[in-house]
Amino acid sequence: MQEDLTARLRKSYSYEIIGKDRENDFDRITEMAALICNSKISLISFSDGTKLWCKAVKGLSVKELSAVLPLSTYSLASAEIFITADMFNDERFKEHPEIGSGEKIRFYAAYPLTDNNGVVLGSLSVMDTVPQKITTTQQKLLSLLVEEISSLIQERVKKAEDKNIGLLFEHxxxxxxxxxxxxxxxxxxxxxxxxxxxxxxxxxxxxxxxxxxxxxxxxxxxxxxxxxxxxxxxxxxxxxxxxxxxxxxxxxxxxxxxxxxxxxxxxxxxxxxMEKNHALRVSEQKLKAFFESSQGLMCTHDIEGNLISLNPAGARSLGYRRSELIKKSLFDIIPAERHPNLRQYLQDIIERAIQRGI
CATH class of the missing domain: 3.30.450.20 (PAS domain)
Known part of the structure; x- marks a missing residue:
């Protein structure tokens, strides 16, 4: 099946298709499908990729349905019309579902049900316990029933979408x-x-x-x-x-x-x-103004002590231009005898993320 089948079909709950009681609209279609093919059994099934649900069925008890329902996987897997006049003569079938008093399914036809994107949602199936061939006219009539099921699905899709849009609008x-x-x-x-x-x-x-x-x-x-x-x-x-x-x-x-x-x-x-971002920009501008106008030494540096920025007054107090100091590190402007303290200062910043003085 398509990769997105599971995700798509789980939405079928909100479409009010599967996971809901039987509905007359779908029951009538299974009745017509059986009449069209002169068959004992017909059913409409849906899948979420892991489990099959029977939406409507004619001609099967609950126990018999559990034996027959797995046949729906053939049309779900191929996404194509699947017809076999006699399962006993078809190599694709290794098992033959048994119903009633030992009778087995012989004739089987399934038409995939797809959404507007071509994703297979389920199938319309007709079957019987005797071999049978269906005419071109019967196949056309079954195709029309599939179109009717698709219309019912789309009505439920629209109903669910309108409901969800309403909830989104309100909440x-x-x-x-x-x-x-x-x-x-x-x-x-x-x-x-x-x-x-x-x-x-x-x-x-x-x-x-x-x-x-x-x-x-x-x-x-x-x-x-x-x-x-x-x-x-x-x-x-x-x-x-x-x-x-x-x-x-x-x-x-x-x-x-x-x-x-x-x-x-x-x-x-x-x-x-936006107000928070504006306040932050104003704060940064004020800090920059304070940094530039301060008469004491102020600088920023990396964790290795390399200078990143220095205020003008601080550079002058050291006898340098700012452009000259940006190429230096704290080790260049601090006396050698205080380098052990400087190393400890930098280490404390790494370990504690803060330090006050050297």
């Missing part, structure tokens, strides 16, 4: 919205209200750019044009206004549909992160 702390090609709000989650104060009714009358502060419009417009044109951008972050005043910085991830230009977007509030 995510991020700003999530669907916009039309003109950036008008089509749908948005409650975070726009809880974090920014904008109600759904208000946003339905606006575009996203309508809630961007005036000094952020140019940047925001450029970002959303890039999203619409599927262009890469380094920093898709811009201001979004808070209804009662102020703004938050929002980093966006968005995808625009090729067909109609509808945009699916998720915005993460990075205001606190």
């Amino acid at each position: 995510s702390d991020d700003l999530i919205c669907i916009l039309d090609k003109d950036l008008r709000f089509k749908r948005m989650n409650s975070s726009f209200n809880t974090k920014l104060g904008w109600t759904e009714q208000e946003l339905k009358q606006k575009t996203l750019l309508d809630i961007v502060p005036a000094d952020g419009i140019e940047q925001a417009d450029r970002i959303w044009e890039n999203f619409k044109n599927h262009a890469q951008q380094e920093d898709p972050t811009h201001q979004i206004a808070i209804k009662d005043g102020g703004f938050r910085m929002i980093e966006w991830t968005a995808t625009a549909e090729e067909r109609d230009g509808v945009i699916f977007a998720i915005g993460r509030d990075v205001t606190a992160e």
